[in-house]
Amino acid sequence: MTPHWVPALDNPRLLAPTVYTAISSLARTHPEAESDILVAELDPELADTSAMTEAWGTDLHDSVNCVIVAGRRDGVERIAACCVRATTRANINHTVKRRLDVRKCSFLHMEAAVERTGMEYGGITPLGLDPSWPIWLDPLVTDGPAIIGSGLRISKIKLPGSLLAAFPGIDIVPDLAVAQDPPPVPGQDR
Template sequence: MTTTLVWVPALDRPDLLADPVLAALRALPADDAAQVLVAEVDPDVADTAALVATSDVTLEESANCVLVAGRRDGEQRVAAALVRGSDRADVNGLVKRALDVRKASFLPREEAVEVSAMEFGGITPVGLPAGWRVLVDGAVAALPRAVVGSGVRRSKLALPGALLARLPGAEVHEGLGRPAA
């Protein structure tokens, strides 16, 4: 059975947002914030594959946000990578070059949760720490509606890909997402 998600303006349901996500949405221009919707989901099906299998959200409109890091000259360089749900971030190619590091890897789960102040499985580019780079795949930026995390596992955000591409720190990179094997 497929569940139809009920989307409402995100700022009308602050209880469905992580604190940094709520703060980031409140800081957006009103016209942009009005384009961001939220829907409650079962936390047990918050992962992309499960959500697509059980709801009316399609894989083509889903986007995953992963936190990556590498070191250069003793400095850790952290960024978020946002790719379509059907793709994998090109961590050892494009991300590594964008961060100008020898090796890039995913942040360990505990560190990702701590530095983002978001729940694992709900991490989103909306509300990441100031100064972070947000690498957005061109395919995500082109989506009329992208479904991403809300900072918590019990809900999802929907917003235009063009708005994701305008978030603080956002950089659009063609080819960031590679088809999953």
């Protein structure tokens, strides 16, 4: 199945309201956003990155995962959104922990992430998040296309990674991502 990409701003039903607002706002200062930010409808059962990639036949490296990470310092919760290529994983034990300035951090539980973002699981995106949260982008994301969530399970957004980096509140963070562990080889001890 090949995705049918259409201009995101012409298809608000495929975007969470906060995502539509974020794209509209960027388009005022970056006119190319109107034609460069695209959306494609998706079977909600395929919202998971690996399922979407397999169904659409896209390169896994083009997908960008947005994970919400939390930690505490002096009883105060600190939250950040981390965006990394799907071929990598967020470096939460080093880079994220250090930037949040916490002793320990972890991924926000699915229910909490859905509630706090106002987005559907499998569609969480850096666009339209709480403006008080830092949004960190691994430098690898800025090169080439980026397929991200739309805030909904029924669609995905595609845009140039360099344009994703132009959204307000997004900071590029070196070493935010680390290589994925290779899958185990059957019959071989780890």
